[in-house]
Amino acid sequence: MPERFFKGIRATALAAAAGIALALAVAGADDARAEYGDVVINNFSDAAGMRPVVFPHWFHRIRFRCKVCHADLGFKFQAGGNQINMVKIIDGEFCGACHNGEIAWSVENCNLCHSAKPGTPTQVHESTVQRLVAPGGVQPAPARK
Amino acid sequence: MRTRIALIAALAAGLASGGAYAADGKTVFGSTCVACHGSGIAGAPKLGDAAAWGPRIKTGIPALYNSALNGKAAMPARGGNPSLSDADVKAAVDYMVGSVAGGVRQQGAAAPAKPAEVRPAEKKSAPATAADGRSVYHGTCSGCHTDGKEGSPVLGDRTFWIPRIKAGKDALYASANKGKGKMPPRGGNNALSEADLKAAVDYMVLQAIQSSQTAAAVPAPAAPAAEANTFNRLLRAAGKRNLPPADDGIHDAANDGTHLLQPPAQAFTVFPKSTAGNGVNWVESLSQKKIAPRYDRKDPAAAPVVMDLNIVREVKGSMPDVVYPHKQHTEWLDCSNCHPAIFIPQKGANQISMASIILGQKCGVCHGKVAFPVSECRLCHSKKKETAVSQAGTGK
Numbered sequence: 001m002p003e004r005f006f007k008g009i010r011a012t013a014l015a016a017a018a019g020i021a022l023a024l025a026v027a028g029a030d031d032a033r034a035e036y037g038d039v040v041i042n043n044f045s046d047a048a049g050m051r052p053v054v055f056p057h058w059f060h061r062i063r064f065r066c067k068v069c070h071a072d073l074g075f076k077f078q079a080g081g082n083q084i085n086m087v088k089i090i091d092g093e094f095c096g097a098c099h100n101g102e103i104a105w106s107v108e109n110c111n112l113c114h115s116a117k118p119g120t121p122t123q124v125h126e127s128t129v130q131r132l133v134a135p136g137g138v139q140p141a142p143a144r145k
Numbered sequence: 146m147r148t149r150i151a152l153i154a155a156l157a158a159g160l161a162s163g164g165a166y167a168a169d170g171k172t173v174f175g176s177t178c179v180a181c182h183g184s185g186i187a188g189a190p191k192l193g194d195a196a197a198w199g200p201r202i203k204t205g206i207p208a209l210y211n212s213a214l215n216g217k218a219a220m221p222a223r224g225g226n227p228s229l230s231d232a233d234v235k236a237a238v239d240y241m242v243g244s245v246a247g248g249v250r251q252q253g254a255a256a257p258a259k260p261a262e263v264r265p266a267e268k269k270s271a272p273a274t275a276a277d278g279r280s281v282y283h284g285t286c287s288g289c290h291t292d293g294k295e296g297s298p299v300l301g302d303r304t305f306w307i308p309r310i311k312a313g314k315d316a317l318y319a320s321a322n323k324g325k326g327k328m329p330p331r332g333g334n335n336a337l338s339e340a341d342l343k344a345a346v347d348y349m350v351l352q353a354i355q356s357s358q359t360a361a362a363v364p365a366p367a368a369p370a371a372e373a374n375t376f377n378r379l380l381r382a383a384g385k386r387n388l389p390p391a392d393d394g395i396h397d398a399a400n401d402g403t404h405l406l407q408p409p410a411q412a413f414t415v416f417p418k419s420t421a422g423n424g425v426n427w428v429e430s431l432s433q434k435k436i437a438p439r440y441d442r443k444d445p446a447a448a449p450v451v452m453d454l455n456i457v458r459e460v461k462g463s464m465p466d467v468v469y470p471h472k473q474h475t476e477w478l479d480c481s482n483c484h485p486a487i488f489i490p491q492k493g494a495n496q497i498s499m500a501s502i503i504l505g506q507k508c509g510v511c512h513g514k515v516a517f518p519v520s521e522c523r524l525c526h527s528k529k530k531e532t533a534v535s536q537a538g539t540g541k
Contacts (some may be wrong), residue, residue: 003410023237032393032394032395033381033385033386033388033392033393033394034388034390034394034396034425035387035393035409035420035423036201036422036515036518037423037514037515038393038395039210040395049169051397051400052270052391054396056375056406056409057515058409058412059407059409059412059422059523060440061427061436061438061515062412062435062436063438063439064438064439064442064480065438065439065449065477066477066482066511067440067449067477067479067482068439068440068441068442069476070478070482071479071481071482072441072442072479072480073442073493076509077510077511078185079483088473097442100444103443104288104443109188109402110401111400111401112331112399112405112518113402113404114402115395115396115400115402115403115406116395116396116397117394117395117396118236118239118397119239120395122359124514124515125395126422127505127513127514128503128505128514128519129503129504129513130503130511131518139155145405
């Protein structure tokens with residue numbers, strides 16, 4: 001019964017998709033105050049019952065130049081564009097090139113990466129496009145009639 | 146299938162840290178909450194009932210978590226199941242909220258009729274002093290004071306509040322502290338400190354005063370004057386930058402790993418400041434050797450191949466021409482990062498516009514995502530146009 005209810009609600013939500021999606025994006029930005037450049041990666045996490053990954057750009061650029069990941073390790077300049085999964089990481093690709101217990105801590109620390117609120121979509125937090133939707137990351141006052 | 150995923154996830158999380166990760170709010174709901182929230186007995190908001198959940202969701206998710214964890218009215222703490230972890234309870238709340246999220250927004254769009262005096266105050270971020278009181282109010286007091294349950298005075302109801310404010314706030318503090326009539330001491334939440342309580346009273350008093358100022362107005366605009374004319378209304382307040390991961394709105398505070406992550410402010414204290422992005426001037430941080438990022442994954446001694454070549458791009462309109470410095474870019478990047486996929490290495494071969502940059506192409510692949518954003522116009526548009534100046538001179 002609740003399942004059916006849930007589906008019904010979801011269908012009505014889809015019907016008004018555009019408006020609601022905008023409202024959600026704005027509302028989401030309102031309480032999200034993560035760092036500029038933090039990347040949320042949710043290609044597979046939610047579906048697998050894990051929290052999405054938050055990649056803190058600021059933390060990594062203190063320790064490595066862009067070139068190391070984006071040229072040597074082959075990370076594309078696109079949030080969610082690398083189809084990273086745990087097998088690749090364990091085999092030493094992408095994050096696994098360093099997160100192997102030698103250069104940086106190893107993959108058993110699931111919760112250090114998989115730390116986003118469940119359901120957070122893939123995004124570059126605070127990117128220009130995101131800020132255009134909600135200036136200053138603050139929800140604009142609702143239109144009053 | 147679902148339970149198997151949940152099991153695996155729980156197992157993995159357990160192996161990693163021993164922390165409890167509630168994989169599935171639905172499961173928790175089904176095991177505990179459904180007793181009341183499935184059918185809506187004892188005044189419990191029913192799963193999927195947008196009308197019942199709407200006002201509750203408006204008070205904020207933290208307030209809902211708080212009610213679920215500590216109980217509220219007929220609702221026992223943790224839904225009467227003390228074996229549930231905090232994360233379990235929160236996941237169940239998320240699930241129930243999720244069941245109506247779409248519907249509530251629709252309902253709000255269709256019927257925006259709500260008492261005008263409560264609305265602007267709820268929607269807008271209050272000034273710093275009132276912020277605490279507001280969250281205490283929504284965490285505890287709103288259970289009764291929003292709709293006048295048990296004869297409690299409604300927030301913003303001036304006929305009740307104004308005479309009592311005139312009698313002095315100390316009396317109000319005392320009633321809130323010790324209880325009065327059906328009001329339990331501290332609103333029934335013993336976790337509240339004296340200061341919390343006073344802040345909440347102050348918040349309610351403020352709402353009453355403000356509503357009396359705007360009561361004459363038609364049920365329309367007129368946000369409380371104190372809030373409407375603040376500086377930098379849409380800008381982020383200074384205290385809201387570089388927050389620790391648990392408070393940043395992206396990280397899940399219920400995740401134990403979140404609390405092990407470094408708060409950015411701690412790392413940034415020694416870096417040169419900037420007004421945009423993280424608030425850090427990364428190029429300066431590098432040139433002043435405040436940071437020593439590796440150029441090679443393993444070899445700390447590897448040095449970048451720096452190319453010192455400025456490219457001047459003449460731009461249309463009145464903006465100064467753009468000077469593109471290869472030097473600062475090759476400190477961080479490899480040639481192959483930009484050439485040839487993003488920029489054809491040939492003068493005049495690249496069409497670049499601010500529109501494409503804002504949409505994340507060309508310079509916007511990095512600038513506006515992780516390198517300084519487009520708000521810093523003059524960092525790129527830095528070469529004064531000689532022609533523009535001389536033309537202006539001859540024109541007079």
